[in-house]
Amino acid sequence: LVIINAMDIGGLASFLQFSRTFAQPLGQMSQQMNVLLSAMAGAERIFAILREEPEVDEGTVTLDQRDPNQWYWVDGDKRIPVVGNIQLHNVDFGYVPGVRILKDINVWAEPGLKVAFVGATGAGKTTITNLINRFYEIDSGVITFDEIPVTKIKKDDLRKTISIVLQDTHLFTGTIADNIRYGNLDATDDEVIKAAKLANAHSFIKRLPQGYQTEITGDGEGLSQGQRQLLAIARAAVANPKVLILDEATSSIDSHTEALISRGMDQLMEGRTSFVIAHRLSTIRNSDVIMVMDHGEIIERGDHESLMEKHGVYYKLYTGQIELD
Ligand SMILES: Nc1ncnc2c1ncn2[C@@H]1O[C@H](COP(=O)(O)OP(=O)(O)OP(=O)(O)O)[C@@H](O)[C@H]1O
Ligand SMILES: [Mg+2]
Known part of the structure; x- marks a missing residue:
């Protein structure tokens, strides 16, 4: 229209201006809509957490930690x-009614004793450890801690005495020191370093540019799988647990790190009651007792030598006649 002189430049300029003014709020509206929808999705999760029923805890036995050398x-x-x-004692358990995962499990362990569980994936090894912590309630049987049924102990206090190094390690955004301190929020810097030394993590942390103050992002992006596990062990060490x-992580790590980890674990296990779930049989050779699990049952038990003599399932696993996973 301007070219054929049906409109002047001023008209064109104001037309463009007006059309932009008209379109802008429409665009803004759809943007707000986006924000609103993602806020709603977030709110849904927040409300799901708010609605979560708190764990019932009828435990009455509490933990006295005033004397750091002897808890009561x-x-x-x-x-x-x-x-x-x-x-x-005779523990039976299933996650859902009607599906029994563990059948008649009997285990005893005391400080200084290293109890190992081996067995195919899905055999119920992690499940046993979930029960000791009372993450789930057993269907029948009893679990006792110092001869007190765990159902009588306050959950919080029970869990203060137990440290778990999980199959998969999660690290938080923050410094290495903070991540280790997660195991015991009151730990001093010295205690954090002591725990890292015990776990054999000190040497690699020291080599990082900022040492203990190195920031970790995104679940430990800059660290190797083995280093993450060493941090997890340090985190367990700083809590100074009884149990x-x-x-053990299933992922493969190099043999040097494996040696580091197993030395770290051995130092940590000294004088404590320890349960080790192993995917590499080399890590549990020196256990005091090895439980071989199959479909929720303990089918063989004994130390490495006696199980090898028996020529049973463990022997076959060890000599590679059958595979673990
Ligand atoms: N939260 C859960 N809800 C329902 N069933 C579960 C749950 N966790 C595990 N299971 C089932 O319990 C069985 C035992 O699982 P568990 O995690 O104890 O195996 P695992 O021996 O630790 O195996 P892996 O060597 O792979 O770690 C599996 O059949 C699994 O499907
Ligand atoms: Mg497991």
């Missing part, structure tokens, strides 16, 4: 020293 269970006026004796549960 307080049961009314009785004070029982915390030792770390764990026993499972230690190590669920």
Whole structure:
């Protein structure tokens, strides 16, 4: 229209201006709509958490940690020293009614004793450790801690005495020191470093440009799988637990790191009750007792030598006649 002189430049300029003014709020509206929808999705999750029923905890036995060298269970006026004796008697368990995962499990463990579980994937190894922590309630049988049924112990206090190194390690955004301190929020810097040394993590942390102050992002992006596990072990160490549960990562790591990790674990396990779930049989050779699991049952138990002599399932696993996974 301007070219054929049906409109002047001023008209064109104001037309463009007006059309932009008209379109802008429409665009803004759809943007707001986007924000609103993602806020709603977020709110849904927040409300799901708010609606979550708190864990019922009818436990009455509490933990007295005032003396760092000797903790006590307080049961009314009785004070029982915390030792770390764990026993499972005839434990049956299923995650959903009607599907039994564990059948008649009997295990006992005491400080200084290393109990190992081996078995194919899905055999129920992690499940046993979930029960010791009371993440789930057992269907029948009893689990005792220092001869007190765990159902009588306050969950929080029970879990303060147990450290688990999970099959998969999660690290948080923050410094290495903060990540280790997650195991015991009151730990001093010295305690954090002591724990890292115990876990054999100190040497690699020291070599990082900012040492313990190195920031970790995105679940430990800059660290190797083995280094993440070493941090997880340090995290367990800083809590100074009576009972230690190590669920070995399935992913393969190089043999140097494997040696580092197993030395770290061995140092950590000294004088504690420890349960080790192994995917590499080399890590559990030196266990005091090895439980071979199959479909929720313990089918063989004994130390490495006696199980090898028996020429049973463990022997076949060890000699490579059958595979673990
Ligand atoms: N939260 C859950 N809900 C329902 N079933 C589950 C749950 N966790 C595990 N299971 C089932 O329990 C069985 C035992 O699982 P568990 O995790 O104890 O195996 P695992 O021996 O630790 O195996 P892996 O060597 O792979 O770690 C599996 O059949 C699994 O399907
Ligand atoms: Mg497992």
